[in-house]
Amino acid sequence: MKLDKRQDLIREYIDFFKSKEHKEIPSSSLIPENDPTVLFTTAGMHPLVPFLLGQKHSLGKRLVDVQKCIRTQDIEEVGDTVHHTFFEMLGNWSLGDYFKKEAIEYSFEFLTKTLKLPLERLAVSVFAGDKDASKDEESAKTWKKLGIPEERIAYLPKKNNWWGPAGETGPCGPDTEMFYWKPNSRKAPKKFDPNDDDWVEIWNDVLMQYEKTKDGRYIPLKQKNVDTGMGVERTFAVLNGIEDNYQTSIFIPVIREIEKISGKKYDENKREMRIIADHIRAATFILGDQRGIKPSNIGQGYVLRRLIRRAIRYGRLIGMEENFTSKVAKAVLPVYPDYQELHRNHKFIVSELDEEETRFKETLEKGLKKFNEVAKNKIITGKEAFLLFQSYGFPIEMTQELAEEKEIKVDLDEYNEEYKKHQDLSRISSAGIFKSGLADNSEATKKLHTATHLLNEALRKVLDKNIHQKGSNITPERMRFDFNFPRKLTPEEIKKIEDWVNKRIDEALPVHREEIPLSQATESGAQAEFGTKYPELVSVYTIGDKKTWFSKEICTGPHVSNTREIGRFKIIKEESVASGIRRIKAIVE
DSSP, X not given: OOOSSHHHHHHHHHXXXXXXXXXXXXXXXSSXXXXXTOSSOOSTTGGGHHHHTTOOOTTOSXXXXXXXXXXXXXXXXXXXXXXXXXXXXXXXXXXXXXXXXXXXXXXXXXXXXXXXXXXXXXXEEEEOOOSSSOOOHHHHHHHHHXXXXXXXXXXXXXXXXXXXXXXXXXXXXXXXXXXXXXXXXXXXXXXXXXXXXXEEEEEEEEEEEEEXXXXXXXXXXXXXXXXXXXXXXXXXXXXXTOSOGGGSTTTHHHHHHHHHHXXXXXXXXXXXXXXXXXXXXXXXXXXXXXXXXXXXXXXXXXXXXXHHHHHHHHHHHTTOOSOOHHHHHHHHGGGOXXXXXXXXXXXXXXXXXXXXXXXXXXXXXXXXXXHHHHGGGSEEOHHHHHHHXXXXXXXXXXXXXXHHHTTOEEOHHHHHHHHHHHSOTTSOOTTTSSOTTTTOOOHHHXXXXXXXXHHHHHHHHHTOTTOOEEEEEEOSSOEEEEEEOSSOOOHHHHHHHHHHHHHHHHTTOBEEEEEEEHHHXXXXXXXXXXXXXXXXXXXXXXXXXXXXXXXXXXXXXXXXXXXXXXXXXXXXXXXXXXXXXXXXXXXXX
């Protein structure tokens, strides 16, 4: 089924679930009410948490909606074909009414009967089971009965197919996700590989059947809930046979306006134009929200400022010298006639964008000049980064992004110390808004951090002894590791690297930490990150016996105490990020 407008998909969805006795509820504000734990509404379930916990909803037990959402944890991924900061989430809900079988049947019927998506391009994933909860055989059995073949069903662990709880305790459960084979030029493979980016997730049915207790047990819930989410942008692209979300009618008017202003073509400037279109669309919705957020240096206003200023920077890269953000926003508005708040607040949106752009442009050139001055030292101190923030309006994330492009580091710890002297950090953590993991000491992060050390050594063992780390980013879900190497890795090399790391994990090697002088650390063979300046006294982590060690690095942590705690190491992606620089993304299971 091809649809002309995003509203057509939304109406098909709402009407379908109304025919299944669901009541339509309106989209909530992007700014969560009475919830200090998050800055924005990040999913359709967010406004419904009290009802998922047992509170009675005035419209009953079956609900359906489209919810506007903002997520910033994937901001670095924006610029590809499918990631967005702002998105619309379609959702249907069962509050203690129907459960797995009916939820899956509804999903299948809507996809294949209403939207007429071909079965041969669909695949699903279900929860594989662990010590806390059993394998979700019921969901798998239902999918098979509906015609999904066994080889198109992936059984995945908690990190892939489990939701919640929202806090330390509360309702949670397995989920089952639906994927669509994106490429039009190739037939979908017989077997579903969830790590293949050509399989795009379009829907997720969360099946809340457990309550996690304070002592870590998972007990069956009295009220079992269904919470689903389908992204409008991705599904709309799929329905129209388009592999690039930014080439659908949702984004085309915005892209054309950017082309007009810049005098450049989308095909030659895809990443820059996608980032501008995405960030200005998100800024338009934040400014147009009924709770009236303005750019500022705290909370939601900080996120808004970050998005606008990042869009301005990328605009300058493609020759957009004059004020352009409000013009791009005006191209966003006609795409969304159903969000009246945007049109009521259009003057506020335009004036705030113009004011913020003018304010930032006044200092941008001077700030870039200052950045280039301090960047000559190969490390930007916290005081220098704070000066760029305070005097030139550079959010710390922008300074980090510019530094990464020059392959230099920013002293984030010192920056935070400077920031604390001038701002109340109780309302915002500048290190954690856009990337989880920077200040994260969870067990998952410790495992991945330690695995990064082993990966670093494995690359030198398998590929080249002259390989050095060029950067890394770790979240509780995955690691990202950049290193110098001139070509793409072969599948055989990737397998050898994985095997080397997993052998060290299986050997249950101790992980030691010691504080020693920098000169002593380098003389002992400890690896240091390229381009980083270190203090005279450094922390060194050694994996293995002190005499026959496998890895020794200068690092601040956090780490596990023994490699057996890591689990199985798996590389999920290897790619180029710059000339002579490769990137590995990996997980532990």
